[in-house]
Amino acid sequence: MKIHLKIGFIGVGNLAQTVIKGLIENKVVEAKSIFGSNRSDGKLQKIADLYGINACATNEEVVDKADVIVIATKPQDLAGAIEPIASVFTEKQMLISLAAGVTLRQLRKKLPQCRIVRLMPNTPSLISRGVIGFVMNEEDPGLQTIVEDLFEPLGYVLKVEDEEKFEALMVSCSAGTGFIFELMMYWQEWIEERGFDPDTARKMTVETFLGASMLASQQKEASLEDLLLKVSSKKGVTAAGLQSMRELEIERALRYSFEKAALRNQELAKET
Ligand SMILES: NC(=O)c1ccc[n+]([C@@H]2O[C@H](COP(=O)([O-])OP(=O)(O)OC[C@H]3O[C@@H](n4cnc5c(N)ncnc54)[C@H](OP(=O)(O)O)[C@@H]3O)[C@@H](O)[C@H]2O)c1
Incomplete structure (x- = not known):
């Protein structure tokens, strides 16, 4: 086992369950060192039975037993x-x-007495392909290693220096996952309009996004611009489409969406 600390979860909803599963399957923490509480009992008992973790009757009991406490409720319940x-x-x-x-x-x-971390996994964390950003109050290498070890099973873990960068990460990677789905919907619709059935059009879309991402992931030495140049020859088909994307200022529209999402994040922070 990588970590010999006791880990507690207040709230064992979707994300906490993904983290717990990752911790146990990847032998990061033993099930008997994991403690959980939840507002509704049924869910907690199910998770405890499924993974062999300890079910605590109250949140207080979790805090009492654990060294690291993950608060995994929705923001409004925190x-x-x-x-x-x-x-x-x-x-x-x-x-x-x-x-x-x-x-x-x-x-x-x-909680002025504790060491605190804010962490944001995006939805692909559910399949261990997430981007998981975190930010801390002050430099704390011990805590940083613990966070990295705990969340590595979910994907790429990244420490950012301040909350401004944390917001940029949330917008680009967490909200960004939604933006990518929106683009994928446009792809699928266009393909369907040309006579393909929805299943085939969906597969063509998903494989195109996946293939492009995997190529970029594997060819680490190439910049994204290099990869783009490789698929577009002068006056060719791709180049004609790209020119139109630029004339229509797709980049400007996307940047505007990023800024809008950041503003909404700031509004939500005030409301919470
Ligand atoms: N799911 C994702 O992909 C994802 C991605 C990035 C970030 N997040 C963040 O992760 C957090 C959790 O999200 P989620 O999707 O896992 O939500 P969720 O499935 O609704 O889980 C939240 C859990 O917290 C429990 N809870 C609420 N109030 C509580 C209290 N006072 N004491 C103990 N437990 C309490 C809820 O119990 P009940 O059973 O009674 O509802 C529920 O099981 C959110 O802040 C969200 O923004 C989630």
Whole structure:
């Protein structure tokens, strides 16, 4: 086992279950060192039976038992989960918050005694192909290693220096996953309009995105521009399409969407 600490999860919903599964299957943490609590009992018992983790009757019990506490509720439930038990946390404990929109400053205010990390996995983490960004209050190499070891089973783990970069990561990789699906829908629709059945059109679309991504992933020495040049010859078919994409300022439209998403993230942070 890589980590010999006790890990607690407050909230064992979709994301927490993915993390727990990754930790156990990849032998990062033993099931008996994992503790969980949840608002509704049924879900917790199911997870405990499935993975052999410890089911705790209360959130307080999780904090009591664990060294690292992952708060995996939705952002709007975070305050209700932590505030009543804030005094139970000790200065030795580490808190990892998965809640979007709850800043380090807000977390520090609630739990001034703990070492705190904000972490954001994107949805492909569910299939171990995620981008998982995290940010901490201050340099803490010990805590950084723990976070990297815990979340590596979900994909590419990346520490960013500040919350501005954390927001950029959320917009480009978490919201970005949604933007990619939107583009894929345009692809599929266009293919279907040319007489392909939906299943074939979907497969053609998915394989095109996957193939391009895998090529870029494998040919690490090539920049994305190099790869683009390789598929487009002067006055060719691809070049004609690209020229039109540029005339229509697709980049500007996308940048605008990124900025809009960032603004919404800031609004949500205020509301939370
Ligand atoms: N799923 C993803 O792909 C993903 C990706 C990136 C980030 N995230 C972030 O991860 C967090 C969790 O998302 P999720 O999709 O896993 O949500 P989810 O499936 O709704 O899980 C949240 C869990 O928290 C439990 N909960 C709520 N209040 C609680 C309390 N006071 N005490 C104990 N447990 C409580 C809920 O219990 P009930 O059973 O009663 O509902 C639920 O099981 C969110 O902040 C989200 O933004 C998720």
